[in-house]
Amino acid sequence: MNPDILRERQNATFDIEKLTNILDGGAERTNRRREIREVLVLNDPDFDYGTPTSLPTMILKLREYGISDPVEINWYKSMYWGTGREALGLHYVMFLPTLYTQCDSEQFNKWVPLIIGTYAQTEMGHGTHLRGLETTATFDPATQEFVMHSPTVTSIKWWPGGRNPLFLPLIFLSIPLSASLFDLFLSGFALPTCSGIVIGDIGPKFGFDAVDNGYLKLEHVRIPRENMLMKYAQVKPDGSYVKPLSSKLTYGTMVFIRSLIVGNAGIVLSQCCTIAIRYSAVRHQSEIRAGEAEPQILDYQTQQHKLFPLLATAYAFLFAGQYMIDTYNRISGDINQGDLSEMPELHALSAGLKAFTTWTANTGIEVCRMSCGGHGYSRSSALPDIYVEFTPSCTYEGENTVMMLQTARFLMKSYRQVQAGQQLSGAVSYLNKVHHRVMAPQAVSSQLDLNLNTLVDLYEIRAAMLVELAAQSIQQESARGKCQEDSWNNSTIDLVRASDAHCHYMVLKMFRDKVDQIEDPGVHSVMSTLAHLYAIHGMGNFTGDFLQAGVLTGAQVPSVSKCLKGLLAEVRPSAVLLVDAFDHHDKMLNSVLGRHDGNVYEAMFEWARSSPLNRTEVHESFHKHLKPLQAKL
Template identity: 55%
Template sequence: MNPDIRRERENASFNTEILTNILDGGPEKTRRRREIENLVISDPDFQHQDLNFLSRSERYDAAVKKSAQMILKLREYGISDPEEIYFYKNVWRGLHQEALGLHFVMFLPTLRSQCDAEQRKKWLPLAESFKVLGTYAQTEMGHEPLDLHLGMFLPTLLNQATPEQQDTFLMPAWNLEIIGTYAQTEMGHGTHIRGLETTSTYDPSTQEFVLNSPTITSIKWWPGGLGKTSNHAIVLAQLHTQGRCHGLHAFIVPIRCMRTHKPLPGVVVGDIGPKFGYDEVDNGYLKMENVRIPRDNMLMKYAKVEPDGTYVKPPSDKLTYGTMVFVRSMIVGESARALSKACTIAIRYSTVRHQSELRPGDPEPQILDYQTQQYKLFPLLATTYAFHCVGQYMNQTYNRIIGDISQGDFSELPELHALSAGLKAFTTWAASAGIEVCRMACGGHGYSRSSCLPDIYVTFTPACTYEGENTVMMLQTARYLVKSYTQASAGQQLSGMVDLSSLVEAYKLRAARLVETAARNLQMDMQHNSKEDAWNSTSIDLVTASDAHCHYVVVKLFAAKLGEVGDTAVHSVLSSLALLYALHGITQHSGDFLQAGLLSVPPALPNLPAAEGTPLPAAAQRRGPGGLLRLPR
């Protein structure tokens, strides 16, 4: 081990094992995670050549081969718990890129969630046995060719399929007989899903749906795994029956022959070509011309079409957004993980890199000793811990609300939809920008792919666009906030003793003031203009309000997490990081806090530890946080 890193770890002010247990959710989860990860690390089947020197086609071929090996290994080891599968995939993904991602992440969950009982009986056995390989055509990049199968196809089956549909589709999807993807995004429409043009018209004479891509802009575009891998897709299309359009609904559409893997009649499908990143993933296009599927292939856990064409609407119009909410909630956690990887690389590099001199004739110091380097990296380190807490909260909240939905309670779904949209945007913007800061903090070496930083960036930064373009996501949250707005909150002056609870309150009042400002401006504009024009003219205020609301949620959840930490040393270092995150946010948005009356210029600004032109707080300067150079293992 490098002596500089060893020294930093030995000087840590806390027990890294205790912190690791906190991040994992307890000692037993840490033990089990390490056990599963070691199955990958010690497996000779997963040793491979450097992918950086392979062509795009070769990278795809290698990804498909290794993905199939991964599935077989999971079965061999009997790993079926979703969290344990994630542990295995997380380490495996560090060694390889996966080919069947959306089959697991979207295709199978969609079958489970939106199929009725008969549909699950038909489709799940095929998809789980990998006889049907699915995708889910949305803005569905997928990290690997099978990512949408795992992350969107399977979850949609779980959440929207009836029990019968799950019996049909879920097991085949799990066994990779069905390889699925998730097909929503089109050439002409992405985030604005109501504008999607693909149609599914019910024919009662044959009890079939007829799917068409009526325009060039209606061609499905981007789904991962669609280009070469998948044989099924969960397609979002405008449902037409009895002469009426009932909006978007999900349909299981076979796209390739199960025997020959050639496109089925009426299906035009292929790869969209090279991209900024994701060389291993076959993002594809899909055009349909009078493609007929049985009535049972519509996901009918909630909305239904009777044999005679009668439409039975769902109990909530938000139910079709269930898979998107699920994925957006996952993206919040992925933001923390991506930024944590970049921070770990940059801080470790800054520990071992010696350059220049603080005083003439002195040995070259570690570049981490420079205040400017600390100012770049330590706030980002604090951000990773904040986002980790938010990711845990979103996962727990999603699972709780999905449980409520299964009991017929839809009351919290609109709030979850709004919160997941805003936090998805807030965390991905911050993480994407932070990864680039980490890359630049490593100088020329950060530009080399051997640093992994370019790969982390090009793999993560599309998250700012897929599953909802971030500005639009913020406006969705703003719509909910304006709707929920009742009265202004009176601002209060920060006390001279800055503590975390007062900072949480400051963020709350700042958000309340900005929501109030946006709501009032919108109401005033609506007195002279149409609702649509008023919304557009105040959209900057609305995005600012949403950003402030999400910032408040992150600070609040980070502070709340500290209450669960019993170890004094770990609590101390996490408290320092929480303060650093909150105070750094105040320096970035000091104008908002001043206008809200939460800061008074003469006494407060000179005392802000991370204010521009002043050093970081002593808690951040201590080399104790250097113990965080070690990724929990």
């Protein structure tokens, strides 16, 4: 054990195991996760860790050990594949959830037992704008079939993952039905592989090398009427259409995936913080005081400023991910009972948080990499691979700007309801007070002594102000004679800012609520400090907003920086312990810089020596090409 990392773990002020339990959702969940890790991954003789050839074995192990819970499946796959993406990811996170949520009972029993499927929604010419999808599904009453067709080049389905025809007995298509007949309701179809389906690979990508992404072109493919997923909507034999109670019901898979992405942003950021903070604890460089020993770079305030707010953000996003999955499961239950009242809010929140968390985590990965200096550039650090694999999340399952604007539509609708005298509940209830809140500065002194509840209130006021400013922008554009669509387009910068502030407020509120639930004094104290750091760091980044909202004065601005510095110093003694609580196993982390034992340099040298170029001191190319050339000279 490296003496620096060992010293960091001495004199702990909180119980790491209890914090890990909170992150997992309880001690039983922690034990189950570790059981899966130890039994099915690390100590299973059938596995060669990270080798794609073990894929069939992995499927069989899931069945053998009865792993069917989506969270446990996600644990298992992420443990087995580490930071990479595996070929069956789309099957488990999109294909199966779609069947679970959109099949009627007969379809469920017929299709779910099938081995592998894929999900084809995005087209070459349209992605997030679902109503723009061009693939047609025309019902033929004479044969009781749908005729599926790709009428244009841009209508070819693009990016479906795992589309190898040898392993795809079933394809899920997401298509808006004819506007005249079905009012552009987004419908799902189960499509067996058959003639008329043209598929191929789309070529190399930025990452996701293990995932076989391709294209899918339909040439008048006929499928039975019963292959339309009919839990919520149906086409009757006579061609009549039964509408769903809400068009958003078919968005369930996307909401589920976006909820998973929120938590995954926290997981990825926690991995990067683990690597960067452990490395910063054993790396010594430069001098703070001339003539003295080189300090740990974690003692530099600038290094703390880079990493500790990201550490707080990782915890915030993990708790937000828990909230989203719990909320999704609860509302899904309500939907099954016929209560759709919370579906629009969940859809809007999942869209906004998907964008908010992935943008932040994507930037945070690069900050962690650069905080490791030159060694962070090496693939041995794992940080380059993590970045390459994570950055597509800013565009898949909804391009982030479009996601923010979807949230903005819900916020604008909510604001208009308040204007009309309605009382709102749920995540946007703070808009009820938008005309009644006293926007007075906090204390008259220059000191900023705020508790966590007060900070949440300030973020609430900021969000309400930016929502109102966005609404006013649209109103002003309309007053200038612009049509509704142009008024919206000319206000989108304000709308994205409003959505971002709403999401920031929600994440902080979730963090506060989680802190309030923690009973252990030591864990409560350190989590409270992190929640304060998350809030104060955001206040420093968006000082102008808080000044404009009237909750901060110019005289108080220096206190924000002073408070931030104090919180960094407060986190410093617990930094390594806080990343230990994430419980990332060395084999899963796969980073020479993030090793639990801190023996970075020994591992780095061994990693370098394992390069194929080091098998011989002189590469064979010298003897084959250069040496004969030298002889001729």
